[in-house]
Amino acid sequence: MRDIVNFLFEVGILKKTPRSGYQFLGSGGESVAEHSFRAAVIAYLLAKNNPKADTQKVVLMSLFHDFHEARTGDHNYVNKRYVTVNEDKAVIDLTKKLPVGQEIVTLIDEFNSRETLEARLAQDADQLDFILELKRQQDLGNKSATEWLRYSVKRLITDFAKKLSDEIIKTDSSDWWFKKKEELWVNGPNKHK
Amino acid sequence: MRDIVNFLFEVGILKKTPRSGYQFLGSGGESVAEHSFRAAVIAYLLAKNNPKADTQKVVLMSLFHDFHEARTGDHNYVNKRYVTVNEDKAVIDLTKKLPVGQEIVTLIDEFNSRETLEARLAQDADQLDFILELKRQQDLGNKSATEWLRYSVKRLITDFAKKLSDEIIKTDSSDWWFKKKEELWVNGPNKHK
Amino acid sequence: MRDIVNFLFEVGILKKTPRSGYQFLGSGGESVAEHSFRAAVIAYLLAKNNPKADTQKVVLMSLFHDFHEARTGDHNYVNKRYVTVNEDKAVIDLTKKLPVGQEIVTLIDEFNSRETLEARLAQDADQLDFILELKRQQDLGNKSATEWLRYSVKRLITDFAKKLSDEIIKTDSSDWWFKKKEELWVNGPNKHK
């Protein structure tokens, strides 16, 4: 019981761990927990789109893929050139006393291997969450985001993720709530009654 | 495709939506996305602990349970006394054009009904994430957190969650990394080589 | 006495309540208290400009118009489509034990009715404060602010407020301190002595 509680406090540090890429991008920002949340939602959609994929595995991989960062911190592409992260040891130390520790380790290993369909979908979910953030910052005026986007999309593996990415680039990040609602934004919803 | 992209930008607003209870607590703070992330991790553990539970359902319910807040905002217990939130309409509007929209709606409805085993576990995951945050703030010196904890634990439904909660109250939120490592904190890991 | 103190702590939560529209705008940000402060200053100017207006009423209405948000939270235009806020109950609960409670309730009711000259001026003060913020964000590079401005100005009621709004759109938000002062910005004020 104590081991589960310790594990949950540890996972909580991911809420306080900033994704370090945004220091370099110069605008935006999120925690590792925020990133993992939407990555898991994207993973669900990617898995549902592919009848061969095991949805539960893709979602759990996405939810767990950055667990090691509670102990290692988050490293951006610049950092990675100078830092060797022992992700395996971090994952083992954080899971070894858990009843489900072995399952978590296995899922993370599969994610990192990129060999199964599920791993590829979870890898793409990881990238797509970042691409959505970059598009948001581009829409808000950050010109560096445009260049970052160019590289990020090349990291995508599956066709469906690439098509989604093309659509993200073409979509204004405010469209979901702002588009074509003049009457509403002027007068508010009450006037519709 | 465009509908999926709009949905994902919408889910992204949960990264920017602060949980409003912390204004009243006076310390701490997190986004709805951060809360949903750990709630989903807790959900996984609760489901794995119960052989009768469908893990995938519990995890997805936890991941999705606050989706409506992208459109409605987050409401704490004070707010709820004065605000009627049309969660159903928010959930339908945000999912209706998605290929998997109906599944998401069904899962959220089940969560809110609190009738199935899976719904109860996801409800407890939601509370346990909050209890962990309150314990953290209590450890950091916020005395109000102690009183909030007293109420929060009473909202728990399942026995295992109640036991976990008892253990959370007894565990220092720093134990997972700080305990009994004098040599390490003084000299660093390099000296162990 | 205790009732006044409780009321004042309650009003203080408005300093900690973020205006939720900025999550969607993507830049900028302010508390409800900050908004109410400048709205009250604008209200003073609008009232002084109109010999028929009761200045005290317009200022107090502006100062008080978001009091209910201490209990309900702040709701943007997206939120309002899904949330029904019982402002009346919130206002009554927060004022009922105050010696001046009835006057506050009456002023807020008048504000919401939009029927008197004073109410219209206070409504415009509320919008003008937002228009000034949007212009500031537009000047800082947020393109969404341009579209928001287009809708916000249509909510204005009185002619003088509309003219002020036209002037706001044409004025650089830095002009008040930056314009034509080359010698000063290069050498500082000491060189003028």
Add this chain to the structure above:
Amino acid sequence: MRDIVNFLFEVGILKKTPRSGYQFLGSGGESVAEHSFRAAVIAYLLAKNNPKADTQKVVLMSLFHDFHEARTGDHNYVNKRYVTVNEDKAVIDLTKKLPVGQEIVTLIDEFNSRETLEARLAQDADQLDFILELKRQQDLGNKSATEWLRYSVKRLITDFAKKLSDEIIKTDSSDWWFKKKEELWVNGPNKHK
């Protein structure tokens, strides 16, 4: 018209001007605008409590009393030992082109003179807002706030403000919403229906 707009953008900088005392206190924090907002609300209550006081004057004085800080910045008690602030020049420069500029200057001068009943009430409103913040920080565990409180209350001038201050010290800053509501905090308001 342009002069009014410039003035309003200038007043807006008070939303971005942090009150510098909190750097020294070590917790809490607010903008000058947030402080002025509640000071004006307190001013209203103090004036209403005193039949001889001109409510409008007390409220406006409180609303305007820190206008000069848009140009001078905010100075805490440590700063004031080393800094001479030409408040008069700042106030004149920011109001001189306004139609109501002279009235604003006169009100601020009266506030600073501390000679009239209205000025004394507005001075006390200024202090009481700070005392409420200090009490809040004390409740949240900041021990320095206790000492600061000891000095702040001695700056109060009127009897009613002193009595209010005594009551503030005795009141928990969470009482207004938290007290004696066990059923509610456990089950939420929906269960009351």
Add this chain to the structure above:
Amino acid sequence: MRDIVNFLFEVGILKKTPRSGYQFLGSGGESVAEHSFRAAVIAYLLAKNNPKADTQKVVLMSLFHDFHEARTGDHNYVNKRYVTVNEDKAVIDLTKKLPVGQEIVTLIDEFNSRETLEARLAQDADQLDFILELKRQQDLGNKSATEWLRYSVKRLITDFAKKLSDEIIKTDSSDWWFKKKEELWVNGPNKHK
């Protein structure tokens, strides 16, 4: 000993003192400590580039040049038109009990006199740090930064600093890590092995 400790806690307040110019610029931000850090690094480079300069003096002047702001706060160009800062008294009060107090005072006096080579280099280091920040904000989309840059470069004194400034204006603030590394940003450093 106690005097040194008090001095060090005092210097620590510079970590919590925001540079007030950024309120007006509308984006970016830094503490006085952050500014002083890079100013000292720049000072080192400027001194090393000039064989006649005493490196230690230039570096220490830069490190110490804003010490008084722990007591006075930071004042931008607008503030300075209305505020007279007794920097000398602040510096004396903060150093008078230190064994090296006189040396610190002498260095700061020399910095302010702008008469020696070392003072001029330290003055330029102070400006160059600001010019680098303005260029960063310009690259991120803040148009006001362009105008500020125009004035800031005119404050530079030495030829080498002016040439550096010209180069800063022409350099993208992301070049140091982002330029021409397509393979790396797409695949990460691991693929190079």
Add this chain to the structure above:
Amino acid sequence: MRDIVNFLFEVGILKKTPRSGYQFLGSGGESVAEHSFRAAVIAYLLAKNNPKADTQKVVLMSLFHDFHEARTGDHNYVNKRYVTVNEDKAVIDLTKKLPVGQEIVTLIDEFNSRETLEARLAQDADQLDFILELKRQQDLGNKSATEWLRYSVKRLITDFAKKLSDEIIKTDSSDWWFKKKEELWVNGPNKHK
């Protein structure tokens, strides 16, 4: 010239790099630049106290000791158990095109070797800055800071630093400005005139 500019933008990223220990401590926070600033000031005092020490070397070592973190990120004691940081490569890459690159590398190597008097003083300056922050957080109510302090002081090398540390533990972090000034805090400095 371009190489110097790139280097300076790179050093600027240290203003945006949070020291990661504070995520675990749960309160407080600072950038690497803020830490390096006061470490360099402490280094100056430690060197001046020791007639055998080369002041310039100790100050520059402290100023430069975390340069590598611009490329590697900041790693706390938990991180270091799982991460191998190639500091040497980071330092070489960031300095190799600088005219003074070799001197910087040599100073950082000496710092890391801990073999010379100057290196030991700079190492102690690094720790003492952290000890001052921990004491501040302890004074503000964070109980974990007490335990962290216990370990941090054991990392000190020189006698004078150990004595300073003893004095830090006994000194209230507010004493430098708050002590015994009742008249001043009540009435402000103007009343003294």
